[in-house]
Amino acid sequence: MRFLVQKFGGTSLVTQELRELVASRIIAAADEGYLPVVVVSAIGRAGEPYATDTLLNFVLSIHRDLPAREMDMLMSCGEIISGVAMVNTLQGMGRQAVLLNGAQAGIITDGNHNDARIIRVDPQNIIKYAELGKIVVVAGFQGISEQGEITTLGRGGSDTTAAALGVALNAECVDIYTDVEGIMTADPRIVEDARILDTVTYNEICQLAHEGAKVIHPRAVEIAMQKNIPLRVRSTFSGTPGTLVTSHHEVYGTIDITRDRLASGVTHIAGVTQFKINLPDLAVDEPARRIFTALALADISVDFINVSPETIMFTVKDEMAAKAVAVLENLGIKPQLKPNCAKVSTVGAGMTGVPGVMARIVQALSEEGIKILQSADSHTTIWVLVEKEDMYKAIRALHRKFELGHKEKDQQL
Structure with missing residues (x-):
């Protein structure tokens, strides 16, 4: 059975005209011999009548303290309406279809309300309806716990639903339809010559998504990667092929996609505060353990961590900085703070083992007079921390240095 999972975001479903456009894409896939399994998000965004945030705002206007269990029951409604x-x-367009909610689609989760993880998927109900010739529509973002409770999957939940179904059905592909034409080398609002990537690896898009790109949720990519199910990020509103996300073993044409391209994209996270703690100044035993344990117990997420015998540095979101300071001062530690910073990430599978990549980054930023406050790296990503006022300039400089724009040599062909 040739399954094709197609996920459509809420902006693709707002009007009947758009829903008919979506239906035409589904019907086209069916006419090509696929068995479409369609995952839908809630219709629209906050303020529009059937959006999840609109439903939540209505109930929270009654009383702000809504239990997580009942919140999940409410939040699951938006996808059912759009389904x-x-x-x-x-x-109405002449095709038989059936809607399954998360439980009916066999999506079994843990019991963590509002941010559940999928434990397993039993696709037998989907297969049964597909064998009957029906197009199966699945309400995204939701499942059911082993105790029979409705759960929701947190941010990017419909992407996660689509990827999990793709793996369970051994689908030929998972198409993620959005309001953009694919994954871009940088935010086009910042970089004028940013372009759509034809192909990226799972690892690259996970890094891009974790570091600020919002086209697809990294959890969905990680699920698809487990069984090497190709993902395509496409636009509902155009016929362009979008961006193919697949393994590093795949080729584009006859050329390994990772061979000649050092970097695939530059992304960013703004609004972070850098903490610096000088260890020789402390009269505290096991300071690193005590610092990170206290922050974890206070539910403060830390990032960009550098630990040395002399210094501990890390970042937190600006809005959590005051709370983090209070936690540390309770330990007798006074950190040095640098607020209003930005984390800029250069991502590329092709940089693995290649000398001189960091030298390029340092050169690009120094030529623009940008000070690097902190840096770190992995096999696919190099991160630098800069002042927020330098963020746009840093993104453009790195995009230019790695020749990622329309006007530069296209290294994918």
């Missing part, structure tokens, strides 16, 4: 609308649209 019913999608089924009826397909019916």
